[in-house]
Amino acid sequence: MRVSVIVPTYNEADNVVEVIDRLRRALGGQSHEVIVVDDDSPDGTWRLARRHGADDPAVRVIRRIGERGLASAVLDGMAAAEGDALAVMDGDLQHDETVLPEMVRSVLDGGADICVGTRTGESGSFGDRARLRHWLTAAGAALVRRLLPRLRRTSDPLSGFFVVSRGLYERAAPRMSRGLREYKILWAFLARGRDLTVTEVGYDFRPRAGGETKLSGAILLDDLVNALALRLGRAVSPLFVKYCLVGATGVAVSLAVYGVGELAGLPTVSLGITPDLNPIYLSALLGIQASIVTNFLANNFFTFYDRRYRGWGLLGGLMLFQVVSVVGVFVQLAVFQLLHRNGFPTESANADVAAAVNNGIGLAVATVTNFFLNVSITWNRVRRTR
């Protein structure tokens, strides 16, 4: 088999049949297969694709159940593919399948590891109706090139249309983090290896034929974090990076509320838990509580967006998060006390510096503990993105 074309789809009932037909026409001259990877679309994309390809062995349809995400869909399609060249093309008719044979030749006969279908290079364009998208893509590309310099290997790093050689796939796939969810899967290939041969073929980006885009603010943010995580290497979990970013905003919220509370002259209160903690500033308590709520919302819509709570479910999620956060506050205090009572870091250190160091260590331990508690309790849910 020379070429496998992976077509990830989610709610593409308006387009999938036409995409299959066009691919068959474009690749008619060589042995090929089309693998539609559909995430159990509510609009029945998988059913239409199956029916349409029923008497054509070159058309395969994978219906993934209980799984969502563009990157993992593409990887699952590649894992099932048999071709020497593995192509990825969107199922919304925005990519121009007529340049696919040239892209495939570049990999199979020209020896390229990756050939990218570009809207930016020679003979490529964004079409006339997509000015805003053009502008956003240019800005996004400039940003991700800074985060991940290896993306300079192509003029259009945000492209979702590309072909990789089987050799590169077999080398790169085992080293890819499954934790990277929505990211442009092309990046994971471009980021691999010291000397890749990357070529490109321009094409005219078309407006979406039917249906709607699945791109969202959460996915864009996710991709930026993922570019950073790819640069840092596998040791860093992108999920944890996002969790820490949210945590940093929580510190800001907490300080802001504390500041306002102090200006308003809020009193101190006694909780009667431990003498060391009395009296407590009411404004500090309010600040912590405010940051627990904003952290919950930010984590729900950003860090864990693919399994987010919705509607009334938000209340249940917030209650779990609240309990985990209070546990975290106690972990932080306990670590702090333990270190401080034992004279860490040194008996002679400046008291303020020692307190700051010990508080920092307490915060770090609590952050990691809370992260694992939140992953395994608060957001340990069946992914519900529909």
Ligand SMILES: Nc1nc2c(ncn2[C@@H]2O[C@H](COP(=O)(O)OP(=O)(O)O)[C@@H](O)[C@H]2O)c(=O)[nH]1
């Ligand atoms: N299997 C699968 N396909 C997806 C998912 N999200 C998007 N897609 C498909 O990926 C392609 C590109 O998505 P699209 O929404 O058009 O993104 P855009 O082109 O950047 O606006 C389309 O064929 C979508 O149907 C997903 O979660 N799972």
Ligand SMILES: [Mg+2]
């Ligand atoms: Mg699209």
